[in-house]
Amino acid sequence: MKRRLDEFFPAPETVEKREELPPLQKSSSGENKPRFPKLLAPKNLPTSHFVSATYDGHKGLVCIKLYEPKSERIFLWYDITGHMPYCLTNLPISELKKIDRLISHPRLDHFETIQKYNPLQDRQVTLTKVVGKDPLAIGGRARGCIRDIIPEEYPKIGHTEKKVKVWEAAIKYYQCYIYDEQLDPGMTYKIEDGKLIEVKHESSERVVREICGLFQEEPEEYLQNVEMWARLLEYPAPRFRRVALDIEVFSPIPTRVPDPQEAAHPVICASLLGSDGKNRVLLLRRRGVKEGIGKLPSETNIEYYDSEGKLILEIFKALQDYPFTITFNGDDFDLKYLWHRARKLGLGIRQNPVEVRRRVCLLKNSIHIDLYKFFYNRSIQIYAFNQKYRDVTLDTVGRAILGLEKIELEKSISELSYMELAEYCFKDAEITLKLTMFDDDLVMKLILALTRISRMPIEDVSRQGVSRWIRNFLYYEHRRRNTLIPDKEDILAVKGATATKAIIKGKKYKGATVVEPVPGVHFNVKVMDFASLYPSIIKVHNLGYPSIRCTHTECRDNNVPDTPHWICKKRRALESLLIGALRDLRVRWYKPKSKDETLPNELRSWYNVIQSALKVILNASYGVFGAEAFDLYCPPVAEATASLGRHVISQTISKTRELGIEVLYGDTDSIFLKAPSEDQIRTLAGWSEKELEMELEVDKIYRYSIFSSRKKNYLGVLPDGDIDVKGLTGKKRHIPVFIKGAFDQMEERLGEVKSLTDFDEAKREIRGIVRDRYLRLKQREWGEHPDKLAFHVVLGKALSHYVKTTPQHVKAALVLQKEGYEIKAGDLISFVKVEKEPYVKPVQLASNSEIDVEKYVAYLQSTFDQVLDALGLNFSEIIGLTKLERFM
């Protein structure tokens, strides 16, 4: 018997009553009919973008999501090739047949004998491919999967000198499918007669040929890789039709965020903002709530619902309509809450478009992108957005990137009037949507570019870190070359550990060189650096896990300086080839093209996306080899890269001195030169090109720069008066604005200095700036509240984890906690220094009278000392004290 929809969705009154004990409804016959039928791809589908791949457990097939840009819809295509999940083992079939538990495994399909190239042994090996009927049979979580059975059972019944091993069993099945079928996620496909066919593009093919022309001197093997990447990167992005979703949930306790697992309270508001300009705010009617006033764009559709079920169903409809859904923290809140809440209200699983996984929430027939995860990614934060935002909340990211901020609430969500609630909720969805729209859809395009490079579905690439991206494209190339993907243990066993001693305690190997700076003011400074030093080294010196400490005795003389390692001379490592090609494409094509004014804006903007995607990948490409979490972890590769880097910079410094140029400073890949001539620069660059095979170029010119004796601390004035400040305390974001303000004033004044003679006047004014700030401190003139004196320090871990010491920000946080604040890791703690124990106080609770002025004077001094001594100034003299007086 069919049930009517209303039965599944009780009116709000009923919900209130049922809150204590949720109704557990058994699935009914109605549930078997999906309310939202899957959009199966037709037999013939025009050119579409491959955006995602998953495994459909019910059908037992890989499912590919194709975004058709004309209809702006997602279509699902199921595999018809008969591809099956498998793993590899070094036992021959005859031995495998002796393992009863394996043979009797119901989901075992068959065995095949295959040949693979083993990169650790540099030879062909014979292996058995064990094919299963479904991915869980091969490497599922539960005990009793084939991956576990073979090494568990075989030693009991047979024996062999070799260790019994299983390879490639932990690779996600849809990813395995992408590798084997050599599919290109993010690229275009059509369906013809039910078959998936990649669509090539003539216009980008022409550009690809042009790019390859730049690399004619390179070997064929290398050129092929350049061509492969260029083809993936040249084809432009489609328009992504998308909707931003944000929901608000009723909560009886205002300070507590509702638990999405329990989903105990009703969803009272939802905003759906489409990239197509459709704005909707859905509100749940509740007793006693006033209309109120709130600002919303005039074209916004405000809809009231009497039943929460109907409201949720409307959300679900919209999520089905749009091919892409954007949230900020939807994985952990919005979608999770909706799924659980809908279940609680009696909606069947099949009618629920959300798919709740362990750590993520996906959408069955479309794509969910959680921007929180994307912006949280450290590499994205640093290299794509230049540290514009520090902590990752919708408010801070929105402020930093868009200049939009969340609405500040004076009451709790549950106390808002309809319009206040609507305005608040709308704003969040608006920020979320705009985070994908600024700079001509930069974020969407960046995700697409990374999808193509990493060979991963959009859902994965937008959530995972750079080590996964790099691992995936390397795995992909292993399969293309019929190369066995080694275990982490295999690599470690063959290649061993590191040999150099790190300067920092607890680190695995020695890193980069930092040159002792020459203190003082220096005019006409040219900074030269190596473009992508580490990726260049990986390319030029053939670094990679197969090539480092290779098996050949004849390669042992190809030593890495300062280490016991050697590098293969016979075979090119995969990493060297792939990372090298990516580096060259960025440096020689995408970076210059992104600044080429003669190109149309749209193309230039795409090239800018590509160059920043490449930047993100390249910046991590060396570090991953030294990261234990990386599946191709190979510490000697990282160590050799760093060592060669030191070698490169030290040779360059020697050559520079030989040319009679003074080196003022240098860090890792850069050298600061004092007034070098054009000729000297050319000579140096030429020498580097010839002797090191590295591109050394002028990166920056400073009118003048100021160094103290501290490394990683300097100030440089660019020709236009702009200032680079690196590492100085005055620039650090945790210091009080009261001190930062003085520093900014000094910085501004220094920007006006053009020549040595200008300095006298500037110094006089800087004295004034420091003295003024000092006197204001002494006279306690910093404003009505001490907030300008607050330090802002991030709580690195949960309060309970500070067991060794109790730093000041932790002391302040503990006070806050006692006051009833919820304190968690990642929170920014603001505190001031006070006279009484424990000498710190959260700024929220502090008043002017208790401030410890002397502490601030000391901090002001240490901040300015970093610059003053280079200028021939002295803090104590400026504030009018002699040293003698200070001791009295």
Add this chain to the structure above:
DNA sequence: GCGGACTGCTTACCT
């Protein structure tokens, strides 16, 4: 019992 020298912890930053 106190203070200076030292080490270790923590955070923010540089490449």
Add this chain to the structure above:
DNA sequence: ACAGGTAAGCAGTCCGCG
């Protein structure tokens, strides 16, 4: 879950001091 190197401030400890 990319790496190591540097600076700074503070917490905590050790050691000398008749």
